[in-house]
Amino acid sequence: MLRHVVLLEMKDGTPDSAVAGIVTELESLIGRLPAEVRLVDYTCGRDAGLVPSGNAHVAIVADFEDEDGYRAYQSNAEHQAIIKNFIIPHLRKRMASQFIIKA
Amino acid sequence: MLRHVVLLEMKDGTPDSAVAGIVTELESLIGRLPAEVRLVDYTCGRDAGLVPSGNAHVAIVADFEDEDGYRAYQSNAEHQAIIKNFIIPHLRKRMASQFIIKA
Structure with a gap:
């Protein structure tokens, strides 16, 4: 199985609604993906704010x-x-990377 | 459940053995973590090389x-x-981020 990881850091001043919109759009896409994508699992979310600074804003x-x-x-x-x-x-x-994980 | 994502980009000239060593050390740590860590799943790996350039070298x-x-x-x-x-x-x-996922 292949795990694809993406982290997105947005520009200063990016509206909250724009960050939320990225997550909404990606989550909505999942249900419309064709079978050839062979998706096993998909998680996407906004940073939970546990770290004072330096974190990415969106993770996939x-x-x-x-x-x-x-x-x-x-x-x-x-x-x-x-x-x-x-x-x-x-x-x-x-930033992104793909790596092999056990099925 | 909380998903913690990390991507590491190494300096030019980092020996292959040093990149492999990071993955080995982290994977070996998992078995020794105390119960308080409440780990549910852990995957860590080197980039699979599917993208010609720009990818991170290690993902967690x-x-x-x-x-x-x-x-x-x-x-x-x-x-x-x-x-x-x-x-x-x-x-x-x-780069790193933590986000909430369904258990």
Whole structure:
């Protein structure tokens, strides 16, 4: 199984509603993804505010059956539209990684 | 449940063995953590190399029963020693976030 991890740090002054909107859009997308994405689990959320400063604002952890599923997710047109319209306009820094986990 | 996500980007020239060592040390720590950490799940791994460039080198996703468990993990002396001795010397950038997920 492949675990895809993304952390998003938004620009200073990004409205609270814009951060919340990213999570809403991504969670809503999940139910519409085609079978080829082979999604096993998807969690996405806003930072809980436990650390005084320096944390990312949004985290995503998505588990796919295999690499092909991950690639289908990344290239999905609706996913790309969310990135373009909801994330990029407010994005300061993105970090990501994919790693193998036991099924 | 609280999901703790960390991405580590290492300095240019960090030896392969040093990156592998971070994963080995963290995975080995898990079995020795005290009950107060209330760990539910822990995955840690090296980037799978699916993206040509820009990815973090190491990803960690740790699930705790609650915020107190997460705080016990963060302040754990052995965990702190791994951060100091194995991660910090090679670290270029760290991003992290904690968010609530359904149990």
